[in-house]
Amino acid sequence: MGEGLKVKTMQDxxxxxxxxxxxxxxxxxxxxxxxAKKISRAFVKILNKANVDFAVLGSEESCTGDVAKRAGNEFLFQMQAMMNIEVLNGYEIQRIVTCDPHSFNTLKNEYPSLGGKYEVVHHTQYINELIENGRLSLEGKAYQGKRITFxxxxxxxxxxxxxxxxxxVLQQTNAELVEMKRHKKTALCCGAGGAQMxxxxxxGDMDINVxxxxxxxxxxxxxxxxxxPxxxxxxxxxIKAHEKEDKVSVLDVAELIANSI
Amino acid sequence: MQLTTYIPNILFVMLLALGIGYFARNVKKLIRNIKLGTETDTAGDNAQRWKNMTMIALGQTKMVVRPIAGLLHVIVYLGFIIINIEVLEIIIDGIFGTHRIFSFMGGFYDFLIGSFEILALLVIIAVVVFWIRRNIICIKRFLKPEMKGWPKKDADLILYIELVLMFLFLTMNATDLQLQQMGADHYAQTGSFPVSQYIAPLFDGMSMATLIVIERSAWWLHILGILFFLNYLYYSKHLHILLAFPNTFYGKLKPNGQFDNLKAVTNEVKMMLDPNTDPFAAPTESGGVEEEPAKFGASDAMDLNWIQLMNAYTCTECGRCTSECPANQTGKKLSPRKIMMDTRDRLEEIGKNIDKNKGEFIPDGKQLLDDYISREELWACTTCNACVQACPVSIDPLSIIMSMRQYLVMEQSAAPSELNNMMGNIENNGAPWPYNQMDRLNWVNE
Structure with a gap:
């Protein structure tokens, strides 16, 4: 535990x-x-800082099955979902936070009709909540004067x-937020969804991420x-394809916040 | 009075009945074809459904996301709906042999005719701009491979028909105005003609008899044109003017990211996970009629649900989905619009097969998969929902792509090999990569 992260499992x-x-x-x-492991660690750093009493499932967690479902394998998805639901319901889990929008979507929307009903939030929503409730405060120096696009x-x-x-949440870093031409509803996919990852x-004549x-x-x-992730x-x-890796970095919202506290 | 006096009335009623009758026949066929689809859950907040229909179809809220095309479309749409009040008058006049029966409304009638004329002019302008966009500016989304041949002709034809109808309407009014000023019998002074008054001078110096022939011809051609257009709908992408309403009503209410969980799969998975079931047990006989094993996913149009089929008939091939699709933008074969067009074409083919074979579908050795939609197209989708978001009438091309992927994977085990590896990893290690389940928490200490 080099960074001294405090992580407890549900078993604990x-x-x-x-x-x-x-x-x-x-x-x-x-x-x-x-x-992505770095993102998990950054998010835990935030949770620790805000004194959130959280748990992980550890080796009891299994793939949500989301990627199998998008690939068309409904069997494998539902198998995974039902196994996970058994574990989650066994621990009487009420609220879940995740850094992965794909897990977020399937846990929130597709698990309920299979018997898994939880309140599910994305980590950006949760961080926002921690800030709004005054549980987390940022120094907001690390990115001052930088341009960030989401x-x-x-x-x-x-x-x-x-x-x-x-x-x-990004506003809190005091960086200058700039929007891409297509953003929000019209944002272009990065190319990884639907099992493309x-x-x-x-x-074709170009890769979507480029x-x-x-x-x-x-x-x-x-x-x-x-x-x-x-x-x-x-x-x-x-960024590498555009040979801009020296000038531009790609960071998760959790990492930006973890570096600002 | 001779019977011959009534010939126009009789002819009119017959043509009207024919036009509406043939249309009704095609609507019946349309409904039958849509019902070839499987049942699907339409439960959900009805108030929300009405609201969606009002906002999206009636209120055109998603059309105006692209302001130029949106505004032009609103003009044609309003013109189409409002000028149809005039059609009501034409029908009454035609049946009873009256002329401008609504003119008793006086000033209000003048206002109505005046606004119809202004709208007609605006429609003409909009239609001309639409034609320029398609044929001179050549906007990219109108020129994709799936738009070659009939779809291109269909799109232009619609514009020509609308143009002709509007010109007939204005010619009818212009000659009527001339006749009114001449004090011709039957042509009482009524209506206001802010647009056709500028066309009227073209008919200066013509005899009353000639003017009446032109006025009557324009009147007849206008209403016949409308009846023709009504019957053209079924054979055209233009069907959206009717289906946009039910289609937005039955549009997805759940979050875009929520894909349905297949019930047939749920039953089987529950059985597999239930420790009480004997895996070697023979299929139960006690249940009475044995259920036919469900087919997972879709390989042909009838495997899709009726909303997906209605989606296909609703598509007017505007291509907003395709122009937003990340796969299409990067040169892949996938075009969400083509998915909808192929589904409709195949469904039509099935419908014709049923017509030919006295109400029964005789397998024709073809299917939606491979004969229309290739696997390459299906596997190029990132499920990003850009197409769903872009559709101005709540069509969901993504759901058809997903149904067909389900068939490929669950019925044919025909996923790309890298995906088979990924799924094998999930089955064996509970992760899409070949890592040990027991190492799930290693990230904490790294």
Whole structure:
């Protein structure tokens, strides 16, 4: 625990006979992907700082099945969902926060009819809540004078109409927020959704992430902010394709906030 | 009075009945074809549905997202609806042999005719701009591969018909005005003609008899044109003027990101996870009629649900979906508009097959998958919902793509191999990558 992160599992809470305020659904990317793991750690740093009594499922968490569903494998999705629901209901989970808009969407919208009814929030919404409730305060120095443009993840934005929370949180960094020409409802996908993350794209004349980073670079930003581990990968690769990795960095909202506290 | 006096009236009633009758026949066929789709859950807040229909279809709120096309469309739409009040008068006049029966309204009638004329002029302007956009400026979304041939002709034809109808309307009024000024029998002084008064001078110096022939011809051609247009709808993308209403009513109420959970799958998964079921048990006989094993997903039009089929008939091929699609923008084959057009074409083909075979579909060795929509198109989708967001009449091309992917994966195990690897990993390790489930918390200490 180099950074001294405090992370308790549901089993720990169970042993103590207490319930956490909220469950942090880490997701497969947040657990295994090298880049996304940094986002998980940044988010925990925020939770620790705000003294949030949270839990993770640890080895009891399994893939939500979202990506299988988008690939057309409804069987595998529902198998995963029902196994996860058994675990979540067993622990009487009420509220879930996640850094992955895909997990957010499926837990919030697709689990209820299979028996998993929880209040699900995206980490940008949760951070916003912590700030509004005065549980988290920012120094707001780290990014002063920087230009940040926010890329709307499809499964947060168009899919669930969450457009304001990430922007409200970013405002707190005191950076200058600049919008891409297509943003919010008309934001272009990063190219990872619908299971594309796990396959080569079909034949075409350009990769989607390269086109989307072009949108972002047109705002002349120092930082491209995202709220999704898959968008993060795609935008990072896109920046490399444009040979701008020295000038522009891609960071999750959680990382920007963790660096500002 | 001879019977011959009534010939125009009789002819009019016959043509009207024919026009409306043939249209009704096609509407019946349309409904039958839509009902070839499977049942789907339409439960949900009805108040919200009415609101959506009012806002989106009646109020054109999603059309004006693109201001130029939106404004022009609103003009044509309003023109179409309001000028139809005039059609009501034409029908009454035609049946009873009257002339401008509504003229008893006096000043209000003048106002009505005046506003119809101004709208007609605006419609002409809008239609001309539409034609220029398609044929001279050549806006990209109107020139995609799926727009070659009939779709292109259909789009232009609609504009020509609208143009002709408006000119007939104004000619009718212009000659009427001339006749009124001459004090011709039957042509009482009524109406105001802010637009056609400028056309009227073209008919200066003509005899009363010639003017009456022109006025009557324009009147007849106008109403016949409208009856023709009504019957053209079924064969055209222009059907959206009717279907936009039910389609927005039945549009998705749930969040865009929420995809339906297949019930047939839920039942099977529950059985598999239930420790009490004997995996080696023979299928139960006690249940009476054994249920046919459900087909997962869609490979043909009838496997889709009726709302998806109604979506296909509603599409007017504007291409806003395709122009917003990230796959299409980066040169992939996928075009959400083509998904809708293919679905409609296949459904029409099935409908014709049923007509030919006395109400029964005889398999024709074709299907929506592969014969119309290729796998390459289906796998290019990022499920980003840009197409759904862009559609001005609540069509959901994404749901058809998903239904067809489900068929490919669950019935044919025909996913791209990288996706099969990913799904294998989820089955074995509970993650799309080949990592150990027990390492899920390692990130904390790294």
């Amino acid at each position: 809470f169970m042993a103590e006979g207490t319930q956490p305020e909220i469950l942090f659904w880490v997701g497969s990317a947040g657990s295994y992907d090298d880049r 890329h709307d993840p499809c499964y947060l934005g168009r899919a669930n109409k969450v457009y304001d929370a990430p922007r409200a 796990f396959k080569e794209p079909e034949k 086109l989307r980073t072009k949108d972002a670079l047109e705002t002349n930003p120092n930082i491209i902010a995202t709220g999704c 898959y968008c993060n990968t795609m935008m990072t690769d896109g």
